[in-house]
Amino acid sequence: MKIRPCIDIHDGCVKQIVGSSLSDAGKPQENYTAGEGAGYFAGLYRDLSLPGGHIILLNKAGTPEYEKDMAAAREALAAFPGGMQIGGGVTAENAAAFLRMGASHVIVTSFVFRDGRLSWENLRALEREVGREHLVLDLSCRSDGERYRIMTDRWQKWTDLEVNEQTLADLADHCDEFLVHAVDAEGKRQGIDRKLARILGTYCRGAEESSEDQGGRSGIRPVTYAGGIASYPDLDELYEAGDGRVDATIGSALRIFGGTMDLADTARYVMEKNRP
Numbered sequence: 528m529k530i531r532p533c534i535d536i537h538d539g540c541v542k543q544i545v546g547s548s549l550s551d552a553g554k555p556q557e558n559y560t561a562g563e564g565a566g567y568f569a570g571l572y573r574d575l576s577l578p579g580g581h582i583i584l585l586n587k588a589g590t591p592e593y594e595k596d597m598a599a600a601r602e603a604l605a606a607f608p609g610g611m612q613i614g615g616g617v618t619a620e621n622a623a624a625f626l627r628m629g630a631s632h633v634i635v636t637s638f639v640f641r642d643g644r645l646s647w648e649n650l651r652a653l654e655r656e657v658g659r660e661h662l663v664l665d666l667s668c669r670s671d672g673e674r675y676r677i678m679t680d681r682w683q684k685w686t687d688l689e690v691n692e693q694t695l696a697d698l699a700d701h702c703d704e705f706l707v708h709a710v711d712a713e714g715k716r717q718g719i720d721r722k723l724a725r726i727l728g729t730y731c732r733g734a735e736e737s738s739e740d741q742g743g744r745s746g747i748r749p750v751t752y753a754g755g756i757a758s759y760p761d762l763d764e765l766y767e768a769g770d771g772r773v774d775a776t777i778g779s780a781l782r783i784f785g786g787t788m789d790l791a792d793t794a795r796y797v798m799e800k801n802r803p
Contacts, residue, residue: 528766528801529774530794531751532572532580534565534603534611539595541565543779544585546713546754547669549681551587558714559785565603568783573607575791581634581663581706581751581776584615585681604629612663614706615681619652626661633657634706636665637679643686650701660703666690667708667753668723675723682710690723695730699748709754716757716780724752724768731772751776758788759796766800 535542541561548556561568565582572580582600586592593616600613605628613625614634622633639650653662667682668675668690675690688694695705707727709720727750734747752765753776765775777793780786 528762528769528771528797529579530577530790530797531753531774531776532568532577532790533753533776533778534568534580534582534600535585535778536565536582536596536599536615537585538592539599541568541599542585543784544714546682546708546710548714549585550683551681555585556714558716558779561784565599566606569603569606569611571783571790573610575794577790577794578607578610578631579774580611582611582613582615582630583634584613586615587681588616601628612704612706614663614665619649619656622653622657622661626657632661632663632703634663634665636667636677637681639664640677640679640686640688643679643684645686645688654701659701662702663704663706664698664702665706665708666694666698667706667710669710670720670722675726678710682708691726692730692733695727695748695750696734699734702748704748705750707750707752709752712755713753714779715755716786717755718757719752719755719761719765719768721764721768724765724773727752727773728769732770735772749774753778756780757786759793762793762797762800766797771801 543558545556584596608629612632613630617633617635618638677686677688712720751774756777757780780788
């Protein structure tokens with residue numbers, strides 16, 4: 528397990544929101560709005576040697592608010608070049624530009640879905656533009672009572688694709704990593720979605736075992752879980768459910784975002800858990 532830091536940007540400001548409240552119809556429910564700019568947080572992650580985190584642009588692409596998000600994102604990428612991924616409004620046409628700005632990877636959901644279904648044509652177009660090694664597939668999802676279904680368009684539209692071991696295995700050859708927000712838990716600080724975490728852990732364990740059987744030749748990809756982590760016991764629970772193989776993103780619970788958990792202490796805590 529690793530800690531993957533985050534910078535969520537809305538209206539040009541670094542914020543923590545309740546994920547399920549994001550809507551085109553109005554303002555989302557905000558947990559915290561930072562006084563510092565995005566570059567401050569990227570510099571903090573750089574100084575703590577915490578690469579691989581993500582910048583998420585929360586406004587709709589093509590709006591003035593999205594342009595404000597982009598300005599803040601450029602500031603963050605300049606502060607930690609090559610150290611952060613970025614998502615929000617990414618398409619095959621603009622993906623390479625995000626890499627030129629300093630992102631290590633682009634994070635994509637909506638572009639690879641059309642009418643609620645996975646578009647292999649669009650996914651392959653992204654692969655051609657930036658290479659699989661720079662692509663993170665965001666499989667953020669909600670439960671419909673029976674299955675976890677991927678959500679698109681800033682978590683507002685359902686797709687027909689289920690998050691399960693088979694889906695992860697099918698997509699593993701087309702990306703470098705997976706990012707999975709438990710949308711209904713995001714920003715609520717009420718604990719992790721245990722069932723979803725177990726699905727991710729089962730995929731990671733199975734993919735790793737398959738890799739060992741094939742002499743290291745496998746489609747295993749790192750998986751990051753986000754949503755609901757509010758305490759060290761929550762991290763313990765994710766560690767157990769994910770068999771130590773699923774990375775963690777913490778937002779609203781961190782002191783830098785108005786919570787109580789210290790980022791440096793939390794990173795050390797996870798590092799200690801990984802020791803044999």
